[in-house]
Every structure is written in C-alpha cells, then in structure tokens.
Amino acid sequence: MADIREPLNQEKETKAGKGELWRWALVLALAAVFAASAILYIRATQTDDFVKWGSPDENANYIFAKLYGQENRLSIFEKYNLLAADIMRPRSMKSDQGWIKPVSFLGLPLIYGWLSRLTSYQLIPYFTALAGAFGLIFYYLLIRLFFGRSNAFVSMFLLAALPPYFYYTVRSLFHNVLFVSLLLAGLYFLAKCLLASRSAPETKPSAPWPIKNRLNIFFSRPRLNVWTDIARPGGAGLFLGLAVSVRTSELIWILPLLLLSGLFAFRRATLLKITIFLAAVGFAVWPACYWNTVLFGSPYFGGYPEMNQSLIALKDASADLAAAAPTKDWISAGREYLLRTKDIIFHFGFKPRQSVQMVKYYFIAMFPWIFWPGLAGALLLLARPGRIKKRQWAFGLIFLVLSAILTLYYGSWRFFDNPDQTRHTIGNSYTRYWLPVYLGWLPFASLLISRLSGWLAVRRFFPLGDRKFFSRPRRLFVIRAWQAIFVVVIIYLNINFVFSGSEEGLAYAGQKQDKTRQEWQMVIAYTENNAVVITEYHDKILFPERKVINGRFNDLAMNRIYRRLTDFLPVYYFNFTFSPSDLAYLNQRRLKEIGLFLEPVQSIGPDFTLYRLYR
Template structure:
C-alpha cells in the first residue's frame, strides 16, 4: 500500500518510477522496503503497474490529494455498473438486490477502504468494461452516431486497464473471455446482439484495438524497468504476492517467506502461468482455503448463492441463455480462483490459527464473491415469494406482495448487518481495529524517531510502512542469512544502523551478539524497549575487537 502510494505520487510529480540509492552498491541491493526492488542501486516498483500509472495520471490532473479517494470512488462506480450488468442478465429486482448487497459486501469495502490495493480497482475497471460491452450490443445508434462501436472501444480500453492493474487475473479472465465469445456464436439472440458477421468481427477488432491501446503504458514501463514487455518486477512466479507473507519473530525468514534468498530477476508473464500446472495444484490446501474463506467466513453469502445456483441448474431448460452463460462463467471462474489462489499457503496474520478478513485470500476470491451475489439475491426473492398469497379479485391493492416484500427486506437487512459488523468491528482486522492499531503503531514509531539520526538505515520486518520513505530501510529480522555482510559493510561506512521489531528474548539477544552478528564483527545494543507492545529499538555497532 505504502509503496503504491509512493510511486503514484512520484509519477504524478514527474519523478518517474525509479530512483537511485547509492548505498545499494555496497549493500547488495538490500536497502529497500517491501514491494520495492533494487537492481545495481536503481530502485523500482515490485508491483503490477496499473494502479500506479492510473492513479498517478489522475493525481497529475487533479492533485495528489485525490489518490487515497480514488479506490472508493471507483468502487461506487463499480456498483452502478454491476447493477446494469445484472439487470441485463437477470431482471430489475435481482439487479437491485445484488447491487445493494455489493454495497455492503465485506471484502469489497474493506479493500476499498485500504485504498492502495490493486484488487478492488481491478474489479471495478472490469465491471465498467463489461457494462460498456453489454451496452455496445444494445445501443446501436444515437443522434446518427454509431454508439455501439464507441462503447465496444471503451470496453476494450477498460478491459486493458483492468489487465494492466492485475495481469495475474488472466489465469481465469482469459478462459472466461474465450467462453463468452464462443457463446456469442452458439447462442441465439438476445445473447448475441453483435449484428451480422461483418459487424461482429469489426467489433472484435475494435475491442482488441482498445485493449492493446490501454496496455501500451504497461508494455513500455515493463520494457524500461524490467527488460521486456511481458516481464514484471516480482522475484519469481511464487512471489506474485510475496508481500502478503510475513515472518514471525525469531523464525528464519527463509522458511516462512520462501523468497528472501531468491535471485532478483524480472518475471515473464508467460512463466508466471506455469504456476497453474497440475504439479502446483494442492487440492487439499485449496479446499481448506475455500471452506475457511468462503463457506465459513462468508456463510451468509455462500449458502444463499449455493442454493440459488442449484435452483438455476434445476430450471436449466427454463432459464434464459444469458443466465446459463452467467452460471457457467461463475462456476469456471470459481474453480480456477479456488484452485489457483487456494493452493497457496498464505498467512498474513502472525497467528496461523486465525482466519481473518485481512488475509489475502479474501481479496483474491473477490471476483467469486461478487459473482455469487445475483445467485444469492435470486434465492432471497424465491424464498420471499413463498410468503405471498393469492390476490383477491375485488381488491385494488396488491396486498399479497406485502409479506413477500417484508420477508425479502428482513433477509437483506440481516445480510447488511452481518457484513457491516464484519467489516467494521471484525475481530483482529476489522476496519476499526485496524485503524486503532495503525494509530498506536504510528505513535510508537514516532516516539522512537528521537533516537534515530536522519541518515540512519533501519532494519525491520513488518514496520517498514511506518518508516519508509522518511528513513531508508532493509527488510530483515537479523536471524536470516541474507544480509549480515551488507549490515557490516554499511556499519563500516559509518552509517547508523538500527533494528526495529519485536523484542528479542535474553537468550536470542545473547546468541546474536556472541555468534550470528559476531561473525561479521557487529554487536547489538539496546536503545529503547516498549514492554507493553513488545517492540524494541536496537542499534548495530562495529565491535572493537575486529
């Protein structure tokens, strides 16, 4: 989050997407925070560049103040587009309920509030693109302007921007786009709506042109930063979301992170897809992830959507072709998302037994959650309709709909309450808890600043977002094998070097000074300890007996 904001703000100010850190020439490129990499001293983003370029361009136009508000703004636009899409596929009532449920959906607003993650922006750009695509098959002419071709072009633009924001989502988006295109040929109207064969291929060309045009900035900066159009800054395929893995105090970062010692080389998008191979799929882990982060955590969405899907399958011969396509796309997307992301073993929370909304699975599964909403809305409407009773002929008022409407209202209100409660007051990582923790951590870090020289480098494993870019940082926990020599080289140059993190137990502190750090002629000195939070500030000094 901090890195994306930093680069977007830099881009808006015309400072580009790199800066030079001379200390990395002697520190083996170690002086970087998370989500940033250094190649021979040139520091650059480790991220899909979409959010940086889009928000940076908008900030260049409106000012940097707008950056933190853009994701919530796009989230609101996404809801309206979702309503329009669902209205075309199902009906007005399902569309209204689905949009209302999306308005309260926990992971959607949780990550919209944490505004510098890619996921919500990707979803919203995709929803806008789909909305324009659908309208491109509906609105043929307006004031003698072929608006269908304009909308198709805009659809390609927004699809391209979505891919630029999270190219890894092509793992499920590409098959879905192919299936949808094939369905256009297989199904009769009203699904087709692309006109004759000539218009159909013309619209496909216009869509592809818009998509490629939107991707050109990504191709350019990938070439400039990483040496190839389809190369990205991640260290290796398994590191696509490496920043989500955190090491717990006194545990070797090599064992938990799994990427700390990997060579720093750009990753080709084609190579990243190799992760989606049978040898990489862990069915058991994927099943656990799906159950914990969907069926259990969001049971109030899962079960209504499940039985709504069952109803569609049961009535398969009666439902419209767009609804059939929607269900097929939903099932295929969910399977790919569940197997691909679910197979990863991700632990953002230091407590491995804790399943909370802040874990990355909830944002990876976001497309699946959102596509579930119309199915859940369908079930709510069907259940509510059971409460209606036959209308009396002599009655002018349709009283038979009142019980159904009341039942539907009660179910929706329950859904909204459960979501707001989880998003705002959720245990450990609800927005209110997160805000209080951030304020507390920021105050603690601020209290340490008086002990740290402006030119100092701070080693930290989890708190770099509070330190950088005010201070230069190195990601580490002093127990890993990656950077001890770099620490020694920096200390020899007279650069103040600190460690900020969890307090070391006496035995570990003694071990570091007698063995680990002693091997590179360094020793650890206690500067300040906060026993309440178990956070300490230490200074690394060159030993006198070198």
C-alpha cells in the same frame, strides 16, 4: 378503441419512467453513501503527517503512485545499495544496481498517479473509495442485463455491504477493488455489445444461415452506429485493458471468459467491433507495457521473477510445439505442451483438495449467510430449466468456469498474511483474490430473497379467498417490504463481521493503526534523517522517511553488509525486545565475530526496542 388505449399506454409509460427514475436515484444514493462511508473510515485512520498502510503492497503502491504523479517516474535511486548488494529496500520493492522499483503490477500506480496530477496527491488514499462506488453502479447495470432490474437492485445492496468488497475498499492501496470495478465496467460494455441486436443486413438470410452468409455479415461494412459499433466495444476494451494492467495475473481467467463470451454471441461479433475492442485494449495497456520496458526490459515482464520465468517457459514450450507440428510427433508434443503449460500456470502447485478446503474456510464458513442463500437460489433457478433464458445459461456457465479456475489457481497456494498461520481471517489474501466469485454468487442469493419474499407475501399471510382483494400495488409493496427485511438482516451481518467479527476487522485495524503511528513517531524521533533501520516488520511504515533493510542477524553475509554500512551511515535495529541473555549472546558471539556491537537506544511500547549497531 384506439383513443381509449392511447391514454392508458401513456399512463403506463409515465409510471414506468417514474419508477426507473426513483430506482436510479436509489442506485446513485447507495453508491454515494458507500463512497462516503469508505472515505470517512480512511480519513479517521490516516492523518496528514502519517499516511501509512497495513501491508507492504499498499505502501509500495502509494509511494510509487505519488512519485509518478509528482515526478513522472517509477524508481528511486539509493546510492548506498551499490555498497549493500541491493538489500536496502522494503518488502514489495526490488533494487537493481541501486534503483528501487515496484514489484507488483503497475496499473494502480499509473492510474492513481495520473489522477493525482489532475487533482492532488493528498487524494490518492480516497481514489479506491470512488472506484468502489463506480463498481457498484456498473455491477447493477451488468446484473440487470442477465437477471432483471429487481434482482440487480437487491444484488447491488448486497455487494455494497459485502465484507471483502468494503474491507478492501478502505484498504485502499490494494489492487483488487480497483481491478474489480474496472472489470465490471468492461464486462457491462462487452455484454451490451454482444447481447444487443446488431444492425440487420439489407437482405435477411433465411434460417438456418449458411456459413457463407455468416462470414459475409462478419466481414461486411455495416451501417455505422456510434453507440453500438464504437462506444460499446471501445468501452469494453478500454476498461478491460485497464483492469488487466492493474492485475495482469488475472488473464488466466479473463481470457477464457472472453473466449466463452465470443462463442455465445458469435453472430453479433463483427470485424469492426473486434478491431475497435482490440485497439482500445492496446491503448489501455500501453502505459503499463511502456513502463515495464523501462523498468524490466520487456513490455510483458514485471517485478515478479516467478511470473517472468513462467512467461519465458511458456514461450519456449510454444516454440517447441510449433517446431514439432510438421512432424509425426505432434500428438505427443501437444500432450507434453499441455503438461508443461499446467506446471507453468500452477507454479505453486495444483492441489484440488486444498482448494476445496480453502473454499470451505473463506466462503462457506466465513460468509454462510451469503453462500447458502446463493446455493439455494441457484437450485431454484435450475428447478425450472425451461424458464431460464439463454443469457442466464451463458452467465451460469461462464461463472462456473471462472470460479473453477480461481478456486484451483489461488486455492492451491498458501497465504499467511495473518502472523497466526492457524487463523482464517478476512485479511488473508484468499478473500481479495476471490472477489469475482463472491460477486457472481450474489445474484443467486438475490433470487432466493425475491422468491421467498413473494411466497411470504402472497401465500403465507393472505388466505386464498382474500387474494382477489389483494391488488397488485399492495402485493408489490409487501414483497418489497420482505425483500428489504432480508437485505437489512444480511447487511447487518456483513457490517458486524467486517468491523468486529474477525480479529482483522476494521475496528481492530483502526486501533492497530493508532499504535503503529506512535511507534513510527518514536523511531523517527530517535534516528537521524540518513539512518538505516534493520527491521522485520516495520519496513513498510519507516520507508521512505528512513532507509530500511528487511532482515535480522541470522545471516552472516547480511551481517557483514551491516558492518560495511556502519562506516557511512548510522545503523539501527528495530524489532521485538531481546531478553538480557539473547542480547548478551548476540554481542559476545554472533556480532562480535564480525566486529559489531548492539546497544539499546529506547524501548518503544511493551514489545519493541530500538537498538543501534556500533563497530
């Protein structure tokens, strides 16, 4: 009997190995197609002489990544800012006594700047496309740990065409896709570290384990395994640390995620793994902390004044709580601390109703073909709780907590990235801040696709009496065919939406980029190399070729600074064309009282005009 079974087992192993090989070939092929598609779009919208971006954040990240890669610095000195009260800077940058610095988090400029040293600064626009493909692979690996290979495979295809994921991959100097990709890699290594069985002790304690035995195992020196005891916690710490340096504000939900993960797998956490994990985190965040100290005077301060104030307030509240701990008022002090902490964290307000409304606009209404299948899949899973694995319960609970935090935190804000504040489009910041929510939802949509495909293949199209003739390979083929049909339909809806289903879709963004290039070329042609351009919208494309001020003529103090600058530099104004009456009012009233005169230089397109300021 043994002789008969051995070849059969070998045959099964061979088939399983071939299946895994084909699956990995498709995973890598999909990642390559994703990266190539993103690179082709970026290449079509950026040229060698015009590498500009649609938002101030993107432009700032590109400039400082390039600067760090070429000159190992993250600041630009503008001597005329000493005369201009530091107003000569584009949005998403700040000026401090003439030094122009980044406002946003430093992780992306540092990572992309370092990579550009190894390759070329001309590749900076394409690094996020590679990061997005990297994230796809680790998303497949992570979901496979919790829901199996089939679910992970379908989920990966859904993610590759997910509109916000691809949109912010080609908007490649935003932080979000890089952050999510690094986070996925870190969570995969963390999950492998916590879900893997640790090396058993020499004498296995009888169940249930006394707390003394658990502590002995926690502090004991285990038999060292380079992969499980060093590489996994080290990889988790390294990638999570890099993710935190890219978007430090996400610690508000990453810390609860780590805490819950540790609680679910306390027995598998050893002192060695925790030490390696923390050391790797420290190594990853050290460059950002160093440059924060250089630029802003503290390792945990950044360019956002509100975040710095919140950190100071949180430190003061913690000090007050520690001072009250030895006294009888520690309960009231603790209550006050929690209230102060809520106000500090929700700096822009705590608005649950608005948060639910934003979810409706930016998830339910925007992507119904993802939301409703995901909800149905989650309900199908809960319908048979006895068949839910412990790790799936852990995934669901952690996802529920982080979704609640992200929804309440960002949903309480008001973002108006679209000039039309009544429109809810993919370019508004909610879609990029809620990327982790979309990603966590996809496995449940994949679950519905798998269940529905199985029902259609077996019960709907084959009579019960003929089912015995329906062999397992044929059944699997039909199930996979139905899965492919559902996935292709969803991918079509996603691609249609991301390119033309929104007024900020990629097709329209490409047309807008062409128009912006023409405006930039004309302004550069009609202004001197040392010119200052006052503008409300075009600072992001004119800097650093021209000095820029984001402003208008409605502030008397700024108007006086404009007048001062005309003594040293040519000063221009570029904005919407004034009507003859508005231009006359400015020259006869608003500007005349400070000794300035505005003269048209050139109409640029149907809407804008370049003016020059004279004394």
